[in-house]
Amino acid sequence: MRAALFQMTSGIDPAVNAAAIVEMVKRAKGEGADMLFTPEMAGCLDRDRKRAADTLRSEAEDVVLAVVRDAAVREGLWVHIGSLPLKGERADGRWANRSFLIDDSGEIRARYDKIHLFDVDLATGESWRESSVYGPGEQVVAADTPWGRMGFSICYDMRFPDLYRALTNAGATILLAPAAFTVPTGQAHWHVLLRARAIEAGCYVIATAQVGTHADGRTTYGHSVVIDPWGEVLLDMGDAAGLGLAELDLTRIGDVRGRVPALANRRMIPKDVTIS
Numbered sequence: 326m327r328a329a330l331f332q333m334t335s336g337i338d339p340a341v342n343a344a345a346i347v348e349m350v351k352r353a354k355g356e357g358a359d360m361l362f363t364p365e366m367a368g369c370l371d372r373d374r375k376r377a378a379d380t381l382r383s384e385a386e387d388v389v390l391a392v393v394r395d396a397a398v399r400e401g402l403w404v405h406i407g408s409l410p411l412k413g414e415r416a417d418g419r420w421a422n423r424s425f426l427i428d429d430s431g432e433i434r435a436r437y438d439k440i441h442l443f444d445v446d447l448a449t450g451e452s453w454r455e456s457s458v459y460g461p462g463e464q465v466v467a468a469d470t471p472w473g474r475m476g477f478s479i480c481y482d483m484r485f486p487d488l489y490r491a492l493t494n495a496g497a498t499i500l501l502a503p504a505a506f507t508v509p510t511g512q513a514h515w516h517v518l519l520r521a522r523a524i525e526a527g528c529y530v531i532a533t534a535q536v537g538t539h540a541d542g543r544t545t546y547g548h549s550v551v552i553d554p555w556g557e558v559l560l561d562m563g564d565a566a567g568l569g570l571a572e573l574d575l576t577r578i579g580d581v582r583g584r585v586p587a588l589a590n591r592r593m594i595p596k597d598v599t600i601s
Contacts, residue, residue, distance in 0.1 A: 326472040326573040329353035329361045330533045332549040332562045335370040336540040339380060342368050343389040350396040350404060352568055359472065360403040362533040364549070365422070365439075365480050365503040368409040371541045374458055381420065383413035390425060398431040403470065407503025407533055408439065408479050410459075419460035424477050424503065426468050434470075437477035438462025441485050449509055455481075465491045473498040473575060476528075480504035483518050483532075486525065493526045493588060498578050500528050505535040511546025516558070524556040527582040529573050536566055554581035 331349040335342050346363055353361040368389035371377040384390065389409055397404045406425040414421040422439040440462045442455040465488065466477045476492030476499070483502050492500060500522060506515055511534075523530040529552065536547030549562040551571035560571040582588060 326360070326575060327356075327358045328531055328551060328571050328573060329356060329358035330531065330549045330551070330560065330562065330569045330571070331361060331363045331367075332534060332536050332547055332566050332569065333364050333367060334537040334539060334545075334566045335364070335366055335368070335535060337369060337371040337373075337376065337380065338540075339369045339387075339389050343392045346389065346393055346404075346406075347396045349568055350393065350400050350402055354400040354402045356568070356570055358402065358570065360405060360470075362405045362407065362501070362531055363503065364407040364533045364535045365505045366410060366535065367407050367503075370505060370535060370539050370543070372543055373541060377410065378412065381410055381412045384409075384411050384423070387411060394427055394431040394433070397427045397429055401429045403427065403429050405475075405501060405503075407501075415460045417460055420458055421462075422455075422459050422479060423462075424479060424501070426470070426475070426477075428470075435466055435468035435475075435477065437466040437479070438464070439479040439482060440465075440488065441481045443481040451507065465495070467492055467495045467497045472573070473578075475499045475501055478502050480506065483522060484514075486522070489522050489526055490591075493528065497526075498528050498575070499573070500526060500530045502530060502532040503534070504532060506546040508544050508546050511548065515546060515548055516550070519550060519552055520556045520558070523552040523554055525587065527554045527578060527585065527588055529553060529578070534562075536562075536564055554578050
């Protein structure tokens, strides 16, 4: 499988972001890619909630989703949109942070709403309360593709290995972790968390990231990566926006799982803990 990763510096205008993704669909196809992967919040990255509320739409009306589906058909390319912020999708009034898997006929093969929400106060003074605006997803999602079963996660999810245990129990062999990581947490934890997810699962990990200084004033870490089942980093895009390419040798999954049969040896852990 030839994977193309679009490391973005998404802004506050969905139409501009949509045009950038469409251009990368065309470029990825020209580079011989089988699928293009985008980051979390590919369609709009705006921490001004009031301004974003005037911009965001429901899934049925989202301009980014519509034009990317058209581009997938036109170029004959699968696309994973890391996530789009959507409003009008939840009964509680909060927005959804939703991934989409789109096939080469433009059909939506899978949707995943981010389960774990980033509520934190950082030592830098930054404070994030994702749950004040976004509602959590409630479904673990995996989807079949011509290159294997892909398991979905978004950004903060990568800190919760139980999610990936559920995905590998369901047969996932490629784990997707699009993100918009802050710089301090990225420097400390990005690579080690993603390599751990790949190693413990014997899976490929594709983690496409936002990068740089954005129109809303925030700064993101970048370093979009592809990691093989042994934990080897096949691609690291550093701190520049653009297109990266990586070859995934899918036979390596069986080879690694044969050498370290952790999935076969895995046992159910009792819920009760004996304290002595």
